[in-house]
Amino acid sequence: MAFRQKKKPVKTKKKPTKKRNSIFKNEKAHFIFGVMLLLISAYLLISFVSFLFYGAADQSLMDSSWSQFLFNSDLNAKNAGMKLGAYLSEVIINRGFGIASFIFIYIIAITGFKVLGIFISSYRKSLGYSILTIIWVSVAFGLFFNKSESGSFIYWGGHYGFILSSWLRSLIGIVGLVFLLFISGLSIVVVRFDKVYSLIKNSIKQKPKTGADEEETSEMEDVITDSASEVQAGDDVISKVIDDDDVVRAIFEPDEDDDIISPSASNLEVEVSDPEQEDAPAEIEEEDLKLVVEKKIEEENADGDKPVELEDYDPTLDLSDFKFPTLDLLEDHKFGNAEVKNDELVANKNKIVETLRHYKIEITKIRATIGPTITLYEIVPAPGVRISKIKNLEDDIALSLAALGIRIIAPIPGRGTIGIEVPNQHPETVSMHSIVRSKKFQETTAELPVALGKTISNETFLFDLAKMPHILVAGATGQGKSVGINAIITSLLYKKHPAQLKFVFIDPKKVELNIYSVLEKHYLAKLPDAEEPVITDIQKVKNTLNSVNIEMDARYDLLKIAQARNIKEYNKKFISRRLNPEKGHKYMPYIVVIIDEFADLIMTAGKEIELPIARIAQLARAVGIHMVIATQRPSTNIITGVIKANFPARIAFKVASMIDSRTILDTPGANQLIGRGDMLIASGSDITRVQCAFVDTPEVENIIKYISEQRGYPTAFLLPEYVGEDEIGPGDVDLRNRDELFDDAARIVVLNQMGSTSMIQRKFSIGYNRAGRLMDQLEAAGIVGPSEGSKARQVLIQDEYTLEQLLNSL
Numbered sequence: 001m002a003f004r005q006k007k008k009p010v011k012t013k014k015k016p017t018k019k020r021n022s023i024f025k026n027e028k029a030h031f032i033f034g035v036m037l038l039l040i041s042a043y044l045l046i047s048f049v050s051f052l053f054y055g056a057a058d059q060s061l062m063d064s065s066w067s068q069f070l071f072n073s074d075l076n077a078k079n080a081g082m083k084l085g086a087y088l089s090e091v092i093i094n095r096g097f098g099i100a101s102f103i104f105i106y107i108i109a110i111t112g113f114k115v116l117g118i119f120i121s122s123y124r125k126s127l128g129y130s131i132l133t134i135i136w137v138s139v140a141f142g143l144f145f146n147k148s149e150s151g152s153f154i155y156w157g158g159h160y161g162f163i164l165s166s167w168l169r170s171l172i173g174i175v176g177l178v179f180l181l182f183i184s185g186l187s188i189v190v191v192r193f194d195k196v197y198s199l200i201k202n203s204i205k206q207k208p209k210t211g212a213d214e215e216e217t218s219e220m221e222d223v224i225t226d227s228a229s230e231v232q233a234g235d236d237v238i239s240k241v242i243d244d245d246d247v248v249r250a251i252f253e254p255d256e257d258d259d260i261i262s263p264s265a266s267n268l269e270v271e272v273s274d275p276e277q278e279d280a281p282a283e284i285e286e287e288d289l290k291l292v293v294e295k296k297i298e299e300e301n302a303d304g305d306k307p308v309e310l311e312d313y314d315p316t317l318d319l320s321d322f323k324f325p326t327l328d329l330l331e332d333h334k335f336g337n338a339e340v341k342n343d344e345l346v347a348n349k350n351k352i353v354e355t356l357r358h359y360k361i362e363i364t365k366i367r368a369t370i371g372p373t374i375t376l377y378e379i380v381p382a383p384g385v386r387i388s389k390i391k392n393l394e395d396d397i398a399l400s401l402a403a404l405g406i407r408i409i410a411p412i413p414g415r416g417t418i419g420i421e422v423p424n425q426h427p428e429t430v431s432m433h434s435i436v437r438s439k440k441f442q443e444t445t446a447e448l449p450v451a452l453g454k455t456i457s458n459e460t461f462l463f464d465l466a467k468m469p470h471i472l473v474a475g476a477t478g479q480g481k482s483v484g485i486n487a488i489i490t491s492l493l494y495k496k497h498p499a500q501l502k503f504v505f506i507d508p509k510k511v512e513l514n515i516y517s518v519l520e521k522h523y524l525a526k527l528p529d530a531e532e533p534v535i536t537d538i539q540k541v542k543n544t545l546n547s548v549n550i551e552m553d554a555r556y557d558l559l560k561i562a563q564a565r566n567i568k569e570y571n572k573k574f575i576s577r578r579l580n581p582e583k584g585h586k587y588m589p590y591i592v593v594i595i596d597e598f599a600d601l602i603m604t605a606g607k608e609i610e611l612p613i614a615r616i617a618q619l620a621r622a623v624g625i626h627m628v629i630a631t632q633r634p635s636t637n638i639i640t641g642v643i644k645a646n647f648p649a650r651i652a653f654k655v656a657s658m659i660d661s662r663t664i665l666d667t668p669g670a671n672q673l674i675g676r677g678d679m680l681i682a683s684g685s686d687i688t689r690v691q692c693a694f695v696d697t698p699e700v701e702n703i704i705k706y707i708s709e710q711r712g713y714p715t716a717f718l719l720p721e722y723v724g725e726d727e728i729g730p731g732d733v734d735l736r737n738r739d740e741l742f743d744d745a746a747r748i749v750v751l752n753q754m755g756s757t758s759m760i761q762r763k764f765s766i767g768y769n770r771a772g773r774l775m776d777q778l779e780a781a782g783i784v785g786p787s788e789g790s791k792a793r794q795v796l797i798q799d800e801y802t803l804e805q806l807l808n809s810l
């Protein structure tokens with residue numbers, strides 16, 4: 001009984017917040033409120049417009065008190081909004097902010113749209129600008145249209161506009177106030193409308209067209225310097241041209257090396273011939289030069305302004321009509337969802353208290369939190385009781401409760417209590433439907449949101465895979481691992497557009513992930529020569545993992561050039577068109593590599609698999625490549641130290657022994673789980689018990705069908721080419737059939753003193769195969785030494801002179 005009494009206050013405390021939430025979050029209330037606001041704005045509009053025509057007549061009626069005007073039924077207003085309309089117009093326009101009060105109608109209307117969820121563009125900004133405009137217009141009208149002078153019944157600036165303008169006038173004088181209005185008006189317009197700013201800027205920049213003296217040139221230079229701080233003033237006109245060229249390049253690519261475009265006169269000529277209407281006389285060289293500067297800068301401005309005027313790049317544009325899977329594709333598994341009865345709670349509580357008492361452990365408090373599959377009993381032991389004593393009684397308590405899967409958490413971190421998790425007699429199935437529907441998932445701002453299930457307190461358990469950043473999933477067979485992986489994939493499919501996410505599926509068992517192969521043209525990434533989108537062959541797995549490594553390196557190179565610290569920053573720059581696609585920049589989708597039976601791979605290929613996986617796990621986080629690897633054999637020869645060290649986030653389903661649990665989580669516990677999706681999730685030192693969401697195969701099929709029936713990309717996302725060392729035929733290299741890039745490749749290798757295939761691949765933007773063949777030819781020509789595994793080859797030629805001699809002799 002004592003137990004019941006303790007529970008009640010908790011319930012009553014929670015109720016009011018729930019109610020309040022439900023009123024604010026109630027969709028119907030939103031709808032009604034939104035429509036009401038729209039109607040109010042329409043009513044005000046009618047009244048205000050009508051006020052402009054009949055305001056004078058109605059005003060005379062309002063000379064008596066407002067209550068008399070409103071409530072005396074003998075008085076009739078001419079305003080289309082009748083008496084209330086006439087009254088509101090008088091109060092808001094004449095006694096308020098004058099003609100600017102029309103903007104209030106706009107504010108109410110956009111608020112109505114926002115409440116209805118229709119208005120998409122930035123509401124707060126619009127609100128801010130509207131209020132500023134109201135103040136500005138009322139002060140301006142207050143200054144220029146004085147009611148008493150004009151004899152009109154309308155206060156154009158309203159009462160407040162008049163008071164404010166009079167005060168400002170007394171403060172800074174009429175000239176000062178005009179200046180103030182000018183600068184504040186200009187600021188509002190320029191900040192609010194980008195196009196106006198561009199127009200003003202362009203018209204200022206075009207001015208030098210009319211003259212060609214030096215003053216104007218320096219003016220132009222100022223403008224350019226404004227738009228890009230990197231521009232350095234040159235010593236002469238030619239150097240200015242080249243500096244300005246840098247401005248354009250700097251906008252696309254901050255880390256450009258300047259020597260690519262050499263400041264030569266021929267360069268200038270080419271640039272001059274570019275403009276279509278070339279009518280510059282070429283008589284006097286000096287003047288010609290000046291003209292060159294003008295043409296050049298005009299052209300630069302047009303180019304330079306481009307990124308400002310262009311809309312942001314939309315990576316989803318190619319599949320802009322793509323529809324995310326709908327909620328009805330998932331089933332709301334209600335079967336077997338039984339509530340935990342009070343009798344069960346009381347019985348368990350009594351047993352716990354009795355068992356502890358039997359061992360002379362007194363407790364002062366006990367509280368239960370009912371989860372989907374287990375109930376957590378939190379106890380506060382009497383002062384002086386040692387925690388270890390309770391921990392040691394784990395088995396005894398389990399025996400007395402006659403239940404498997406009891407876990408004791410002593411103490412619960414941050415709570416100062418001891419937790420005893422007892423499985424419910426009738427566990428609840430947590431459907432993926434309820435998880436996807438949850439507010440937490442719907443409103444998440446995570447980059448790669450994964451909602452896996454529900455915690456003990458029935459909260460949706462959601463994490464950002466981008467932050468985890470790789471996950472190791474382990475559990476004995478039949479305990480819910482595959483369902484867990486499907487839940488991870490499903491979460492991502494519900495949230496990420498095909499342009500933003502690519503999966504690499506590796507499934508040596510050939511059965512679990514094959515179902516996803518139809519998503520090839522939407523979500524899958526594969527090697528260019530791979531026939532099957534889901535990789536099952538061990539050699540292909542090796543190649544794919546190495547190819548992901550190459551992709552990772554290439555992404556790092558791009559990040560470096562773009563001076564971005566991670567994929568998020570890089571994509572942001574790319575979207576705002578600050579990175580030039582012609583320089584190799586491209587929008588980077590996240591890549592999630594999912595490996596289903598990881599043990600099979602390690603058993604057959606060992607280090608060849610382990611090393612690329614470890615490298616990806618160590619480095620790939622910043623470039624948006626994440627891994628989820630699963631195994632049903634959690635032994636130390638599979639989950640090696642290298643793997644463990646690089647997978648800080650681990651999910652354990654039920655395992656057979658405590659040793660297995662330690663192998664996965666570094667702590668016991670997974671052996672005490674109850675199966676069917678009951679899992680422990682370790683992230684750093686935190687361990688959370690979560691009931692995995694259940695998503696059945698037919699549901700996954702529904703989602704996949706829904707996506708695959710939509711238009712996709714022409715091919716899967718192609719990973720960089722990779723051919724394993726043993727696959728590149730060493731054969732005799734015929735130096736008479738040299739690649740046309742051979743000479744250039746040789747020069748690059750000698751110049752950098754580095755015999756790296758990936759460097760050649762990068763510099764010439766060619767595939768791995770071709771770069772590998774080039775390297776073989778360089779070896780055959782005696783320019784580089786033999787392959788040294790993952791290290792760069794030794795360069796045998798030390799200087800360019802020797803190299804040129806060698807090239808001539810070939």
Ligand SMILES: Nc1ncnc2c1ncn2[C@@H]1O[C@H](COP(=O)(O)OP(=O)(O)OP(=O)(O)O)[C@@H](O)[C@H]1O
Binds near residue numbers: 430477
């Ligand atoms: N989250 C869950 N909720 C309810 N039942 C579940 C859940 N997860 C799994 N199950 C039940 O357990 C069964 C086995 O799950 P699953 O196929 O995921 O196991 P597994 O660990 O992947 O097995 P294997 O390693 O042999 O493939 C499911 O068919 C389902 O009946």
